[in-house]
Amino acid sequence: MTKHLIGKTLLMAAVCLASVSCSGSGDDNEGPEGAVFKATVSPTTISADGVDAAVFDVRFRGTKLTADEVTFYNADDNTVVEMPGMKFTTTDPGTYSFYVKYANLAPQEGEEAEYTSGTLRINAVEGSAGNDEVIDLEPNDQTGLTATVSTTVVQAGVDQAIFVIRYDGEVLKEGYTIYDADTNRSITLPTVTKTSASGEEYELPYYQATKAEVRSFWIAYKTSNTLKNPVTVTAVDFAIPTRPADPQPGSTSFKRRSMLMQFTGLGCGYCPYMIASLHDVLAEESYGSRAVLGAIHTYSGDPYAPDEPLDSAFGVRSYPTVIFDMKSVLYNYNYNTNVTNLKNAIDTSTSEPAKAGIAVRTAVDGNTLVARMTIKAAVNGSFRVGAWVLEDGLSGTQSNYGMPDNGYNFNTHNNVVRKADSRDEGSTSFAGHDMGQLNAGDTADYMFVITLDSSWKKDNCHLLFFVTALDGSSYSVTNAIATNSLSEAVSFEYE
Template structure:
């Protein structure tokens, strides 16, 4: 499932309580966009997926066929009566021809009172629309609204179907949930249609294209022209990296797509079309998709470099499938590596604002996480959500917030790692909410600690050392970030890997909405010495060195400042959320230096992460200290590290 940052500059100007204004075709009534994030996610079951009741021969027809829903909502800044709809084309109809649309479901971010569902048949050549069925909806709820049609609609070949629901627009309300995040194929033209009087164009249907995503509208179809036996596999995910001879975890979605539900089937796990594991009927099939989790061992003789890991249906009821096999396989590229570096620190980027009432709730959560691990670096990006006026905003932090902050304030990224687990990341966004009430702090920290652990499944392929020199009289700061990488660094992290170097400051006093008039703010992003999203790494063979010079602002207190350096994948408007991860991170105070990179890459077969660190005399420490450090790894290894 590819999840991109939409059209970032256009859409992610400001989220949550600041509404990014988007023009309709004629520019009269505008569409506003809001993220549906809530404080205390655990307390929001109404917005979670619910299962629609279906008969044995009914299936979901739509841009996606799961019970998930999008996490963004739209609204209009004008009042009036409108319809929100999607057009189901041949791509969605497929084998549903010959069946009947028996139910319709649509997702809402807010209550809209009474509504009405309509199903139109659309002639392909003329575009003429014929109303086939409509159903009054007496009341609505947040999340999915399931409607049974009194008059089912036959699904015919050679026509499209437009399904819509009525709503009353109220400025400041955001009822129209869109699904660009959960739709595996991205937004589809015709997935965001609206009927009403939107200005100079008068009353009629308006196509908003793909910029907002698709409205969360699905149909349930009874019957169709499906083969007797067919299985569909989709949404394969796995670790990006693995060492030869080690286990790799994977997951995928599977469902029955035939008239008959098979009693037995075989799934082969393949590396470059070579079978490395087999699973017999890992889950009892239904007509709704289910998630299957598994593990396989990568062959010990697998060559370093990129490979394709995939799962494939090879038998159904003991027979090899011969028809409709294009969706019997799903996979992704994984890299087998021979050596890695020790992960030094984990970067947490916090999105916050002095104008945000709930932002103080994040501090106890991050403090608890830091206490649990001892290897956390926090950078606080102050922004304009929900309003301008935060005195600690800087251009670089604002650019990063505009690019990444999809969950509103307070939220955070953890090594910029996209967490695929629905249990840990229900909204399936890169940023995770941090606004938890006090009774949930321990639980939230444990959950976020697991996200950090999962992010460490991506090995570090370079180390980071920092040397700083500060001139008190001139306030000039010189920084050198240097280190070494494994021989295949560019194969694993990329020729375009970037180095980001930030300045942060602690102990800044500023009034906080929802907190104190004399609130103390730590980890505040002051400036990026590199580009805000990182600059090219100056490699010389397997070593690198990047140098920076800056004169500190007169208002900054150098004794409270840190340099934060990290190696990351490049970030662009078209970056996939799964491809902006951070590979290693380190920090030190101004005027000090840290040489934390180990002398040589780790070449054994361990894949663990650091869990404890000791001095040579057995004293437990929370961060590297000069001399010989003894590092215990989560996979049972003990590594000796020289810190200069």
């Protein structure tokens, strides 16, 4: 469901010695084909009801091909198969295997005249294939008019974003009007029948895109409307990531990592003291395995500064500054003291059990990244989530007020925060998108859609995900993970 972040001021406890600082302002379905030609299918398990469909996505040089441009074959007997609309449906349960051929009529240098995909397998099962979103239709304690959707990201032509419209917590069956937020004109959406846990049926409106686009909607009911809080759905033309499997469904004892935010910059002459200290501490397995790092270049007009005002959001006034878990602060002193302080802070942070675990699966198509982040609560609490894009290998001459290089390459910058997706529109807090209240053992998903800047080298980029928990009146990080690349799956990690 779509949830909205309510901004809160983060309270930080500063741990400051006499400081020295600068002041500043795949699988079988992937196939062996190369990057120039790729064929996938999603979902790989469908209901054998003649309606549920597996949709093929075939691309050449990044452009999606149509059924008229490719030929489908039955992989069992090599016979040609018609695949209207690039979709497969059946009423017969079983496993179906296909491959795709594409004739390249104008090959460029290094290309083949014909491409053949790997084997694409689809399981058709009796009953439900488990592809439906679980939708809560029971009364809740919300007040006024509210609208949510079953998912905020859909694959065009495949997925449905199903609306649940409530007034004072009760699901409305009629009497409301849905408006397109771009035109403010009323629209009529198709409906699908869903049954609540108590057995009551509802005809719920849904949005299904025919192309990649972003659509927003607002609702009017009697004298109320959601004009200031529209529902937004992003449609992409590739398969949406699914949840990674949970290796220990009955456990809530998660591996704990601290999140370090390093505020730095190329023009900060004292920053090499902290850069060297962080490098050496995180190079030790006992500490590097318990922490993730994002380097935030916000000092004095740094060329790698993110668009988001992270320095002002966290009250940073001197450089270098390292903030742990969005709640405690370390300032610069000297190399040896920095190392001691960093180790003590990681020890203190990770001595607290994780209140939630993180699982992630991502997909990248062109410059569009979709990440499904799943959290699993270890305790009852209120949680938020965020996803940041980091880039390694950026070059820039680093000012240095006397820190010996000792083999460090201060002019190559890693873990640089390029994008911080953890602030809802209208909020000043970057503590994450609101996931609401969860009970111990509950899971919840958040779908991130991030546009990657064409100037970023995608092969050098990876992701940082974090979950914050409400502690008193503020949110602080209770767990974090970092991926090795933009396309990755990470399951829950247990102690």
